[in-house]
Amino acid sequence: MKILCFIDSLGSGGAQRQLIELAIGFKESGNEVGILVYHDINFFKSDLEQAGISVKIIIEANYFKRIFLIRNFIRSYKPDVLLSFLEGVNFIATLSGFPFRSWKLVVGERSANPGILKNKKLRFYRFFHLFADYIVANSKANLNLVFQINPFINHKKCKVIYNSVRLSTYPIQLNNVESEIVNIVIAASYRDVKNLHGLILAIASMKSSDKRRLKINWFGDKNVNGNSNYFQNSIKLIKEFNLEEIIKLNDVTDNIQAEYYKADFVGLFSHYEGFPNTICEAMALGLPVLSSKISDIPFFIKEDINGFLCDSYSHNSINKMLLKAINSNIINRSEMGINNFILANKNFNRNSIIESYLKLFIN
Numbered sequence: 001m002k003i004l005c006f007i008d009s010l011g012s013g014g015a016q017r018q019l020i021e022l023a024i025g026f027k028e029s030g031n032e033v034g035i036l037v038y039h040d041i042n043f044f045k046s047d048l049e050q051a052g053i054s055v056k057i058i059i060e061a062n063y064f065k066r067i068f069l070i071r072n073f074i075r076s077y078k079p080d081v082l083l084s085f086l087e088g089v090n091f092i093a094t095l096s097g098f099p100f101r102s103w104k105l106v107v108g109e110r111s112a113n114p115g116i117l118k119n120k121k122l123r124f125y126r127f128f129h130l131f132a133d134y135i136v137a138n139s140k141a142n143l144n145l146v147f148q149i150n151p152f153i154n155h156k157k158c159k160v161i162y163n164s165v166r167l168s169t170y171p172i173q174l175n176n177v178e179s180e181i182v183n184i185v186i187a188a189s190y191r192d193v194k195n196l197h198g199l200i201l202a203i204a205s206m207k208s209s210d211k212r213r214l215k216i217n218w219f220g221d222k223n224v225n226g227n228s229n230y231f232q233n234s235i236k237l238i239k240e241f242n243l244e245e246i247i248k249l250n251d252v253t254d255n256i257q258a259e260y261y262k263a264d265f266v267g268l269f270s271h272y273e274g275f276p277n278t279i280c281e282a283m284a285l286g287l288p289v290l291s292s293k294i295s296d297i298p299f300f301i302k303e304d305i306n307g308f309l310c311d312s313y314s315h316n317s318i319n320k321m322l323l324k325a326i327n328s329n330i331i332n333r334s335e336m337g338i339n340n341f342i343l344a345n346k347n348f349n350r351n352s353i354i355e356s357y358l359k360l361f362i363n
Contacts, residue, residue, distance in 0.1 A: 001026075001031045001032070001080040001081055001358075001361060001362070002031070002032045002034075002077075002078070002079050002080045002081075003023075003026050003031050003032065003033050003034075003079060003080065003081045003083065003361070004033075004034050004035075004036055004074065004077055004079035004081070004082050004083070004103075005019050005022065005023045005026075005033065005034070005035050005036070005083050005084075005085075006035075006036040006037075006070075006074075006082060006083065006084040006085070006089055006092075006093055007019050007035075007036075007037055007084070007085045007086060007089055008037060008038060008039050008086055008088065008089055009037050009038075009039035009040070009041035010035070010037060010041055010042050010043055010044040010045050010048070010055070011039070011041040011043050011044075011221075012043040012044075012189075012221055012252045013189070014110070014163075014274070014276060014277045014278075015085045015086055015108075015110040015274075016043070016044060016085075017044070017277055018085070018110075018138070018163055018164065018277065019035075019083070019085045019108075020035075020044045020047055020048060021164055021350070022083070022164070022353075022354060022357060023035055023048070023051075023053055024047065024048070024051045024053065025164070025350065025351075025353075025354035026354065026357075026358070027051055027052065027053055028051075029354065029358060031358075033053050034053065034054050034055075034056060034077065034079075035048060035053060035054070035055045035056065036055075036056050036058070036070070036073065036074070036077075037055065037056070037057055037058075038057070038058050038059060038060070038066055038070065039057075039059070040057055040059055043252075043254070056073060058070055058073060066092075067092050067095060067096075070092055070096060071092075071095065071096040074093070074096045074103075075096065075101075078102065078103070079103045080103055080104065080361070081103060081104045081105075081106065081361045082096075082097075082103050082104070082105050082106070083106045083108065083357070084105075084106070084107050084108060085108040085110055086108070086110060087109075087111070087122055087125045087126070088125065090107040090108070090109075090125065090128070090129070090132075091125045091128055093105060093107060094107065094128040094129075094131050094132060095128070097131065098131075104133045104134075104361060105131070105132045105133050105134075106132065106133060106134045106135075106136060106357075106360060106361070107129060107132045107134075107135055107136070108135075108136050108137075108138075109135060109136065109137040109138070109142045109143065109146055109274070110137075110138055110142070110274040111142065111272075111273075111274045112139055112141040112142040112145060112272050112273060112274050112275075112294070112295045113145075113193075113272050114145070114272060116145055116149065117145065117148060117149065123149050126146055126149045126150050127149075127150055129146065129150060129153055130150065130152060130153060132157070133157065134157050134158070134159060134360050135153065135157060135158045135159070136158075136159050136160075136161050136357075136360070137158070137159070137160055137161075137274070138160070138161065138162055138163055138274050138275040139160065139162075139273075139274050139275040139295045139296040140160055140296050140299075141294075141295045141296055142274050142275075142295070143158055143160055146158070159356075159360065161353060161356050161357065162275055162280070162296075162347055162348055162353065163275055163276075163277055163280045163348060163353070164280075164348060164349070164350040164352075164353035164354065165277075165280045165281050165284040165344065165348045165349075165350060166284075166350050167284050167344065167345055167348075167349060167350065168284060168285055168286070168341075171285065171286020171287075171337050171338055171340075171341040172260070172261060172285045172286045172287055172337065180212075180213050181213055181214070181215050182213055182214055182215065182264045182265065182325050182326050182328075183215045183217065183262060183263050183264045183265075184214065184215065184216050184217070184263065184264065184265045184266070184267045184290060184322075184325065185217050185219070185256075185259050185260055185262070185263040185265075185266050185267070186199075186216065186217070186218045186219070186220075186266070186267045186268060186269070186278070187219050187220065187256050187259075187266075187277075187278040187281075188218070188219075188220050188268060188270065188276075188278065189220040189221040189224050189252075190218075190220050190221065190222050190224060190228075190230045190231040190234060190249070191224050191230055192230060192271075193270055193271050193272060194220070194268075194269065194270050195269040195270055195271055195292070195312050196218065196230075196234050196249075196269070197233075197234065197237060198269055198312060198313070198315060198318060199216070199247075199267075199269050199318060200234065200237050200238060200241065200243065200247065201237075201241075201315045202315040202316075202318035202319045202322065203216070203241075203243060203246060203247065203319075203322065204241040204243065205315055205316075205319055206319055206322070206323075210322075210323060210326060211243070211246055212246075213326045214246050214322065214326065215246065215248075216246060216247040216248065216267075217248050217250060217259060217262075217263075218247065218248065218249050218250060219250045219251070219252060219253050219256060219259060220250075220251075220252055221251075221252045222249075222251055222252075231249065234249060235249065256278075256281070257281070257285070260281065260282060260285055260287060261285075263282075263287060264288075264325070264333060265287065265288050265289065265290045265307070265325050265333070266278060266279070266281075266282030266287050266288075266289055266290070267289075267290040267291065268289075268290070268291045268292065269291075269292050269310070269312055269318060270292055270294055270312060271292070271294070271312045271313065272294050272295070273294050273295045273297075274295060275295050275296055275297075276295070276297075279291060279297060279300075279301075280344065280348045282340065283300070283306070283340035283341065283343055283344035283348070284340075284341065284344035284345075284348060285337075285341070286337040286338055286340060286341035287337050287340065288306060288307045288308075288328075288332075288333050288336035288337050288340065289301050289306065289307035289308075289336075289340065290307060290308050290310075290321055290322070290325055291307065291308075291309055291310070292309070292310055292311065292312035293309050293310070293311060293312075294312065297309070300343055300347070304324075304332075304336075305336065305339055306336045306337075306339040306340045306343065307336055307340070308321045308324045308325060309321065
């Protein structure tokens with residue numbers, strides 16, 4: 001097949017990571033694959049170059065001209081399948097098929113933001129899902145939002161396909177030496193939705209003896225959409241509560257797996273997500289998870305079985321979850337990690353996920 005994958009940019013976001021991974025998998029399966037973007041951000045460009053996948057960048061500031069140029073490119077490219085990720089991209093992909101198209105259109109839903117229900121533009125975008133062949137979400141929570149917005153969508157063309165990860169042969173061997181310090185690694189951009197401020201305030205309310213047992217390493221984009229205000233405010237908040245030795249704010253890394261190998265837990269404190277890559281990756285490595293009760297995470301992460309859960313809007317709830325992590329021992333963590341490793345092999349296997357998409361494309 002000739003497959004065109006369409007997204008806004010090759011930035012470091014979760015949706016971009018997943019689409020690039022899928023594109024490489026489609027190519028490895030013997031298909032002709034291209035990538036289309038309209039922002040010149042190239043965090044993943046080297047991965048595509050290494051895989052021999054071409055990238056077309058259409059840069060146009062005027063929104064209507066951009067739609068026209070993208071539409072012309074897609075129609076001249078003549079794909080067998082157009083796979084698009086993210087709401088604005090999905091809208092343009094659908095418009096490009098009017099008044100008729102010769103390709104199969106699969107639109108990807110990647111956000112379970114409840115604000116979608118109140119946003120007229122985002123609701124409007126999802127009306128056009130009626131014209132797609134399939135709507136694929138990476139969580140049941142996301143798909144339920146789509147059904148609330150557009151009850152006319154045929155449920156038979158809506159699918160949940162979880163994020164893919166490259167699985168390890170064996171789970172991480174956690175450090176057998178009991179340590180007073182619990183190292184928590186978080187991979188998330190510096191934005192309000194990721195709730196770094198909530199984490200800071202929760203730690204600030206802990207007893208000094210408990211604080212000293214925590215080491216937080218946060219990795220993410222400090223300059224989201226050209227705005228670093230949240231990151232700067234986070235630094236001020238950390239200094240205000242004298243937490244500089246506990247919470248370290250790092251830039252985004254292209255080798256987060258190396259950081260996971262140093263972790264006792266992988267954490268995520270977001271107010272909402274589609275289904276986060278970082279949780280899939282942690283589970284695939286056999287690490288226990290600390291997470292807010294968002295998206296489909298409660299379907300996978302069970303209290304004291306493979307991690308701990310909290311309410312992202314409650315500092316007290318985050319505090320209690322962190323105390324559970326501190327008071328766990330190496331045996332608890334190893335057992336939780338192994339349970340995650342088994343679940344990841346069953347649900348996030350890269351080859352199975354790619355095969356699920358390819359079956360849709362030919363169905």
